[in-house]
Structure formats: structure tokens, C-alpha cells
Amino acid sequence: MSARKIAQWHDAGLIDAATRDRLLAYETAHARPLVLWAISGIGALAIGLGLVSVIAANWEDIPGLLRLAVHLALIAGMLGVLWWREARLAEDSPWSVEALVFVTAALGLTFFGHLGQVYQTSSPLWQPLAVWLALFAPLLLLMGRSWPTALAVLGGAVWCAWEYVDAVTGYNVTPEPDFDSLMMRLGFITALPVMFAPLAALCRERSARADFWRRLEQLALAYAVAGASFACAFASGGGFVKEVLVSAWWGIAACSAVALVAGFGVLFARRSLSGRMAGAIIVGSGVVLPLAATVNELPAPAALLFMALWAGIAAAALVAQWRGVFQLAVGVIALRLIILSFELAADLLTSGFGLILSGVMILGVAWVAVRVSKRFAPSGEAEA
Template sequence: MSARKIAQWHDAGLIDAATRDRLTAYEADHARPLLLWAVWGIGALAIGLGLISVVAANWEDIPGLVRLSVHLALIAGLLGLLFAREDRLAAQSPWAVEALAFIAAALGLTFFGHLGQVYQTSSPLWQPLGLWLALFAPMLVLTGRSWPTAAALMGGAVWCAWDYATSRNGDPDLARQLWLATVLTAPVFFAPLGAWLQSRSAREDFWCDLEELAFTYAVGSASLATAIAAWDGFGDRNVAGEWASVLLAGALGALAGTGVIAARSGISGRMTGIVIIGAGATVPLAYLLSGQTVPAALAFFALWTGIAAAALAASWRVLFQIAVGLIAVRLIILSFELAADLLMSGFGLILAGVMILVVAWSAVRVSRRFAPRKGSAA
């Protein structure tokens, strides 16, 4: 905020002189020399790129053990600095702690690839990801302060779960199918964890971000299931164990949603939990409706209508607008699915274009009229 803007507010009678002076003093104490930071950043980037270029040019001449030792020493040095100076760094700049944790985790993840390159070994991706989570997830959980760390933790868990499930898919054994359903649903349980720790930790933003990411994963998985059902992507549904696995996935989603409701009181916590429960119920429903275009689309509409209703109740403006937009897009896609032959004609294209305009106009009208006001709770 500029001093000129503060002076204009005072001249307009919006703030008194004392408030003007306090704002001016606060902005002076918290001023960010962006130009100076940019110069420092460019210099640091140039040095980093230079070091990378030197190492890359001589990569084959550097013994593998030396490279691994340096790589491991960098990780150890960052972790040592992080845990020895975390409180002091956090007092000066929480982003410094976040950056150190993120860089250490990234170096840890690339170390496994480096190790495989030196010793010419290979393995399924879920194995190094799982080992990385086992070694670095505790550090991310203990030091994370905002969305980059939360995204790294959640992204690693989702990637590991899906890669593992993909590599093991096709086994008709009931126990294996139930295990895969548990693995795929496991990242949703970051939601109740984040909900429970938000009011019990000084790093509220981190736990809030982690809960929102788990919420997104639950809703995204349910939406994907309805899309797969509309395209008959589940195929033969008589495979032993599949019915039990999708029912288990829905039950685990309901359990995670119930955990959010129990962990975080208030309308926001209740609505978050209810949506996650609804997303869990949508998965077995979509499996049941596989190959039925309209019923699968209706399941999608039901899910996102419920999300829109929850967003209205909890005053989530952005999520309400997203829900309205996605329903409109799905309506348009459904029309193309139902009129594939008609669209080959000029009349069909005209009809589709008119319908797209009508749906888009309706979505904008609904969003403007019913969306919570700006500044409402997110």
C-alpha cells in the first residue's frame, strides 16, 4: 500500500489522522524492497545456473560416489540448518523455513533417481516415492507452513498411491482389490488430520491447505469416476472383488468426511465433511451406472449440486462459482454425447452453438445471483 493512497483515504475522510499515522508506520516497518530482492534473485539464479552448467559439462568425469556424497551432504546440511535454526528463521521469515523444507524434500526425491543412475538400477516409481514419503513426510508435516509444502506432501502421496495401484491392477483376488481401494483412498484422510490440527497448531495455514487438497482429491476422484462411468470405462463389472473394493472406497470416504465433521466444528467443517461423504458415496454409484450415459451424468450433477449447496451454506464464493461452471460444462458435454450423429449436420452444429450460449448465459446469471458475497469465508 502506497503512502499516497493512505493520504487520499485521509483526505477523503475515510480514516482519521491517528489511523493514517499508524498505517504509514506499519507500511514503513513492513516495506518489501522488491527491486532489491529481484536483483538478489537474479544474481542467485545466475550463480545457480552457472554451477549447474559446470557440473553438467563435467558430469561423466565426476565419480558417482562423489556426486552421491555431495548430494547427500546437501540434504543433510539443509536438514541440519532447518532443525537447528527453525524458530529463528520462522521469526524472521516463515517463507525461509518453507523454502528450506521444500528444497530439502526435492533434493531427497531426486537423490533416488541419482542413485539409480549411478548404479544402473531401476524400479517401479511407487517404490522410491514410498521411501521418500517415509523419510521426508515427517519433516514436511513438522515444518510445513503453507501450500507449497502441503502440495508436495499431498502430491507425493497421490502419485505414489496411483502408481502402486496401476502396477497392481488386474489382480482379481478379493484381498488385493480391497487393499488397492484402501491405498487409493488413503490420501483423503489428510482432510480429517488437517481439520483436527488447524486449531491445535500455530501453523494453521498449512493444515488448512492440506485439508483443502484432500477435499479436492476426494471430489476430483468422484467426478472422474462419473466420467469413466459415462464412457463405460469400468468395463466388465463382474470381476471378483471389484464391487467390494468400490464399496470399501465409498465407506472410507464417508469415514474421512465424518472425521472432518468431528474434528472441526462450525458450518465450514460440517459442509466439508458432508461433501467428502457425498464424494465417497458417488464412487460406488458411478461404478453401478457404468455404460449408462445419462444416469452417470446425473450422478455428476447430483454431486456438484450438493457441492454448490454446501458452498452456499458455508459462504464459499469461489467453490460455488466453480460448481456452477462445471455443471454448465457437463451439460454441454452431455448434449454432444446424446447428439453425436446430429452434430454431423449443419443444423446440429447450429443447435449445439445456441445451447452452449444458453447454458453459459444461465451459468453466469446463476453465479451472479446466488454466489456468496466477496469477502465471505472461504
């Protein structure tokens, strides 16, 4: 805040002289020399890029063991700083701890690629990702403070799960011996990241890093909703292959079971209104998953199921006073309604009349969505 703005407030009678002086004293004590920081940052960036360029130009000439030793030393050094100075750093600047934790985890992830390059080895990607999660997820969970580390944890888990599916099946659902148990295992693994939601809900009320756990819970909830929404869209296009649909039920049931356990876990771990609504959304996502398979190749019922899911999310957001989530849900329902009109009127769209009708319908849906969002959206944004 500039001193001129504070002076203008005083001149306009918005603050008295004592408040003006306190604001000026506070701003002076907490002033940040942005120009100096920018110059220092440019200098540090130039030095860093120069070091990277020198190493890259001589990469093949540096012995592999030396490179790995330096890589490990960097990780060990950052872990040492976090171990000995984490409390002091968090007191002075929580973002410095966040940056150190994130960079340490990133160095740990790149180490496996570096190791494979030095020893000319390869393995399915899910294996180094699983090892990285086992080694570094505890660090991220114990010291993470905001959304970058929360995203690293959940994103790494989701990435590992889907890489495992790719390695096992190559996304080829051709029936094979013991296919039922395979589908059940894959369904369980792909849904497993949702279990971060009850963990985060449990730790959220008992930790000084409530923002981190809140973000992790939100990301796990978003993953559950995305899975259920994708299942509805998949069913609308007949994505569930008839030849393997019976076996696929085992995988769908496993996904649904994990989501239900996670949802009820959130309900019991966080008894507040916000916690109950978050748990209800995850439970609803778990219920929608098996229903989506029952409407395979039926565009209208699949679309209605999709909109019912998001209508439930809108209702939960309305109860919990999540203004942004409510508006998002209304927008998603409107978009799905527009897509459904194209799906059902594919023949009409080949004519000019059909295009005109669709354009009018799109404008009408958009207008209704805006009106609903403005009229019924919560007046304030409560913490999710």
C-alpha cells in the same frame, strides 16, 4: 503502498494528519528495496546457474560416492538449519522456513534418482516414493506452513498410490487368480490419501500453522471429489469392463469405505459449520462411487449422478458461505449439461440444424449458469 497515494488520501479527507504520519512511518520502517532485491536475485541466479553448468559439464568425472556425499551433506545441512533455527526463522520470515522445508524435501526426492544413477539400479517408482514419504512426510507435516508443502505431501501420496497401481497391473484389468482381493487392495491404496483430510481437520484447530492444515484438508477433499467425478465420467463412457465389473466392486467398495471414514472423521474432528460441510462433501463422494458402477454405459443416469454430486457441493458451499466453491460447482454442472447434450444428440450434430440447436443450448446454459451464480452465490467468502 506509495507515499503519494497516502498523501492523496489525506488531501481527499479520507484520513487525518495523524493517520497519514503513522502510515508513512510504517511504510518507511517496512520498506523493501525491490530493485536491490531484484539485482541481488539476478546475481544469485547467475552464480547458481554457473555452478550447475560447471557440475553438469564435469558430471561424469566426479566420483559417484563424492556426488552422493555432497547430496547427503546438503540435505543434512538443511535439516540442521531447520532443527536449530526453525523458531527464529519462522519469527523473522515464515516463508524462509517454507522454502527450506520444500527444498529439503525436493533434495530428498532427487537423492533416490541420483542413487539409482550411481549404482545403475532400477525399481518400480512407487518404492522410492514410498520411502521418501516415510522419511520426509513427517518433516513436511511438522514444519510446513502453506500450500506448497501441503501439495507436496498429498501429491506425493497420490503419485505413489497410482504408481503402485501401474506397477501391479499396468492398468490392465484382465481377470486373474485372487482378483477380488487384488482389486480391494488397489482400491484401498488409491483412496488412502483422502485420510489426510481428517488428520488435517484434527490438527487445524490445535496448531499455530492453521493455514497449512487448511490447505491439506482442502486438497484431500478435492482428491475425493475428483475421484467420484471421474467414476461418473468413466461410467458414462462404459469404462467399467463388464468381464471384471463384479470383481471391480471390491475395489469400489474399498474406495467408498475409505472416503466414508475420512468424511465422518472430518465431521467429528471439526464441529464448525465449515467442517460439517467439508465432511459431508467427502461422505457424498464416497456414496457416489458405488452408484457410478451401477449406471455403467448409461450416459444420462451417469451424467445426472455427476450433477447430483456437484449440486450437493453447491448446496454445502451455499450453507458454508464458500462463494468460489459455489460458483465453481455451478460452472461444472453447466459444463456437464452441455457435454450431455452432445452425447445424446450425436446424430443431430451431423446436420446444420443440430449444430445451430446445440449452439443455442450452450448459450442458454451459460446464461442460466451466470444468472444462478450471481443471484444465489454467497455475498462473502468464508474460510473453507
